[in-house]
Amino acid sequence: MTTLQVISLCLYIIGLAYVCSKTNFKQLASDKSLQHKVFGAITCVFVLWLFRVSIYDGLVMHFLWLTSLTLVLGLRWALIGASAVLLASTLIGQESYQMLGVNGLLGVFLPIIFTYLVYMLTFHKMYRHLFIYIFLCAFFPGAISIVLKMLSLSGYYYLEGLYTWDVIEYNYAQMTILMAFPEAFFNGMTMTCLIVYKPDLVYTFEDKFYLDGK
Template identity: 65%
Template sequence: MEQSAYFTDLQLLAGLISLGIAYLVGKKLIFSRLISDKKCQHLVFGSAACMFILWMFRTGIYDGLSVHFLWLSALPLLLGFRWAIFSATLALLGVTLFGQESIQMLGVNFLLGILAPIALTYGFYSVTFHKLPRHIFIYIFLCAFIPGALTIGLKMLALSGYFYLDGLYTWQVIEDNYLILSTLMLFPEAMFNGMTITLLIIYKPEWVYTFYDKLYLDKK
């Protein structure tokens, strides 16, 4: 696929929707914390830096049909929903600036590659927190491990649909060179996110925004 200098209709629509969502999310964030709270600075910008490095390492044959780890299930558990979106957006802007993603795909990547995976993970966390027993193994497996597999599957399936609907590739090319790789990524992504959260709640539980010692550990 040749990189076009123009935006398609779907890319423009995704860009406009992304701007609206980014505004709504940003309006609820207390940005003064990034100045006054050193812990917040380290977690938000440190997470963005880690994701930037992680997302720079990718593989793929066709432009856009590249595969890389996401780490977007551990992130909202670590930072919370809004700060996770902010941190991941910084990483996306970084990889776009360095040429790993095209500027035309910025809105699409935000919606399908950041917002959807983070929303799915936070949805899993909310349901398990309110509907299931608050047990550490439930937290690890149902909030990090399983969503880790589902988020990368969701992103790759959603992007496959986008590339097909926008006429950028035929479905055969997408299936043979991109979608088929999703089955290979499910377990490693799940393990990566599950191990991240496991190590954090063991060694640095105070860093994990959604983890509460009194609820998950006391009297267990």
């Protein structure tokens, strides 16, 4: 492992350990509805991450669905759930063991924390409305999250000298243009369906804030 990979792994483990220390696992053990929601969401994301494409080793593209995961589970369970998916993907050989820390920081923590910060900002600073929630909490964060992940990983590969910038730019970085809208649409549609048909499953959505009296 390179120095940057070791540092990333240490930071990722410390961050995940802190999140776990602030999470009520006893509730998960006793609440069957929470179990179904958490494990069901993890399974869906894991299956989605199996579908991926790449031209060069490491320059992998796949949908994240982490914006929806964050809105459904909340910050802490989303970080833990996505980390479980990342670990499972690594164990079956979909991801490199050496890249676990980098993928954890840039592919899990960065998109999820960004999504939750946008949600918190819109909740406290903007008018609470159904369409505000769908577009500003799900649609646009979905697009920006995958762009952040892919561009930050592009920077990592360049700094590590694994590929020249020409290879990274034309085979990975530029693909953010093609990935952004489908990711946004995917998350926006997911959250629209959930808040219409199963709003009780969405941790960050309540009728009294977004629908009542609107």
